[in-house]
Amino acid sequence: MNTISTRLGLGLVGGLSALALTACAGTTDTGTDPSSVVTLVTHDSFNVSEDVLAAFEKESGLTVKQITPGDGGSLVNQLILTKDAPLGDVVFGIDNSFATRAIDEGVLEPYAPAGQADSAAQYAVGDGELTPIDFGDVCVNVDHAWFGNTGVPEPVTLDDLTKPEYKDLLVVTNPATSSPGLSFLLATVGAYGEDGWEEYWSKLKANGVKVTDSWSDAYYVDFSGSEGNGPRPIVLSYSTSPAFTVSEDGSSTRTGALLDTCFRQVEYVGLLAGAANPEGAKKLVDFLVSDAFQADIADSMYMYPVNTDTELPEGWVEFAPLSPEPFDVAPADITAHRDEWIKAWTSTVIG
Structure with missing residues (x-):
C-alpha cells in the first residue's frame, strides 16, 4: 500500500x-x-x-x-x-x-x-x-471523526455491522474481483463457519452494505475518512490504513481499524x-x-x-497494529471451496 x-x-x-x-x-x-x-x-x-x-x-x-x-x-x-x-x-x-x-x-x-x-x-x-x-491484516476501518460528530457509537465486531444504527454506512469490495474482498469473505467464513456465513451476508445486505469492485473506489470515493470525503464512515481496508490519517502532530489518527474483524x-x-x-x-x-x-x-x-x-x-x-487474533481458514479449505464460496456470495449479495 x-x-x-x-x-x-x-x-x-x-x-x-x-x-x-x-x-x-x-x-x-x-x-x-x-x-x-x-x-x-x-x-x-x-x-x-x-x-x-x-x-x-x-x-x-x-x-x-x-x-x-x-x-x-x-x-x-x-x-x-x-x-x-x-x-x-x-x-x-x-x-x-x-x-x-x-x-x-x-x-x-x-x-x-x-x-x-x-x-x-x-x-x-x-x-x-x-x-x-x-x-x-484486511480489516474493517471506521472514520473516528464521523462517529464523534454524530454521536453514534463506533462498531467493534462483525455482528455490530448488522445492527440498525449502521444501516447504509458500510462499503466493502467484491470477492470475485478484489483480493481484500475475498479476504473479508474468508474472515466471515472463519467467524461463522460454513453453515452461518451466508446468513451473515444476508443480514449485511439487508442493512445496506455497498459493494464496489476495487479497494480504491471503496476507500477514496465512498469512505468519509479518506480524501474523497465520501458518504460512508465504515470501509473494508487494512489495519495499517489508519497510519495514513495521522494528525500533523502525530498524536492521533482520524480513522481506526476494527481488529476483531480481520483476516491476514x-x-x-x-x-x-x-x-x-x-x-x-x-x-x-x-x-x-x-x-x-x-x-x-x-x-x-x-x-x-x-x-x-x-x-x-x-x-x-x-x-498500524496487527490483529492479535485474525480469523483463519485452512489453506486446504480455501482451495476446495473458494470458487463455491464466491458463487454463493454473489448469489446472496448481488443476486
Missing part, C-alpha cells in the same frame, strides 16, 4: 491489451537488449522508492518494466488466460486467498531466492512456486512459466527478498515485511 495510493485497485480488463503492448514496446525497441529488461506483472499499487529501485537496476544491469492488469483476483485470472503467452517474467501480488489457484493452473515456475529470511517460512505455500514478501493477507512473488527473461526474473525475485526492499515495504506499500528483523516506521505499533 503506497502513500494511500490505489492499493489493490481494480484495473479494467479492457486495458490489458494496451498495457501488454506498452510492455512489449519496452522490450523490443531498436537497440535494446531484451535480456536487460525484466517485466513485472503486478497490482497497480506496487511501489518501491526510486532510489532503492535505481540501486537494483544499476547493480543488476536490468530495467524493470511493470504491467498492472488489475487487483489480486483479476491478476490471477489474467495470468491463467495468458499462460501460453506470459505477460511478463515475474508476478507480484498473488495473495494467500488465490495462491493455490495460480499454482494449480501451472502459471508459475519454482524458484528458491537467495537471502530469504527464516521468518518467511511460516507463510510458505506449494513447492516453491511462490515466495512470501509481505503481509497485513500474505502477498507473494513468483517466476512466470515461459518467461522471456528467466535469469533477469530470478534477480528481481532475489531483490524483493533483499534487506533493501524489505526495509522499503512499510513506507512504500504499508504492509509488513516478512523479514521480521526489519525496522518498522515510528508509530506503527500505535497506528
Whole structure:
C-alpha cells in the first residue's frame, strides 16, 4: 500500500491489451537488449522508492518494466488466460486467498531466492512456486471523526455491522474481483463457519452494505475518512490504513481499524512459466527478498515485511497494529471451496 495510493485497485480488463503492448514496446525497441529488461506483472499499487529501485537496476544491469492488469483476483485470472503467452517474467501480488489457484493452473515456475529470511517460512505455500514478501491484516476501518460528530457509537465486531444504527454506512469490495474482498469473505467464513456465513451476508445486505469492485473506489470515493470525503464512515481496508490519517502532530489518527474483524493477507512473488527473461526474473525475485526492499515495504506499500528483523516506521505499533487474533481458514479449505464460496456470495449479495 503506497502513500494511500490505489492499493489493490481494480484495473479494467479492457486495458490489458494496451498495457501488454506498452510492455512489449519496452522490450523490443531498436537497440535494446531484451535480456536487460525484466517485466513485472503486478497490482497497480506496487511501489518501491526510486532510489532503492535505481540501486537494483544499476547493480543488476536490468530495467524493470511493470504491467498492472488489475487487483489480486483479476491478476490471477489474467495470468491463467495468458499462460501460453506470459505477460511478463515475474508476478507480484498473488495473495494467500488465490495462491493455490495460480499454482494449480501451472502459471508459475519454482524458484528458491537467495537471502530469504527464516521468518518467511511460516507463510510458505506449494513447492516453491511462490515466495512470501509481505503481509497485513484486511480489516474493517471506521472514520473516528464521523462517529464523534454524530454521536453514534463506533462498531467493534462483525455482528455490530448488522445492527440498525449502521444501516447504509458500510462499503466493502467484491470477492470475485478484489483480493481484500475475498479476504473479508474468508474472515466471515472463519467467524461463522460454513453453515452461518451466508446468513451473515444476508443480514449485511439487508442493512445496506455497498459493494464496489476495487479497494480504491471503496476507500477514496465512498469512505468519509479518506480524501474523497465520501458518504460512508465504515470501509473494508487494512489495519495499517489508519497510519495514513495521522494528525500533523502525530498524536492521533482520524480513522481506526476494527481488529476483531480481520483476516491476514500474505502477498507473494513468483517466476512466470515461459518467461522471456528467466535469469533477469530470478534477480528481481532475489531483490524483493533483499534487506533493501524489505526495509522499503512499510513506507512504500504499508504492509509488513516478512523479514521480521526489519525496522518498522515510528508509530506503527500505535497506528498500524496487527490483529492479535485474525480469523483463519485452512489453506486446504480455501482451495476446495473458494470458487463455491464466491458463487454463493454473489448469489446472496448481488443476486
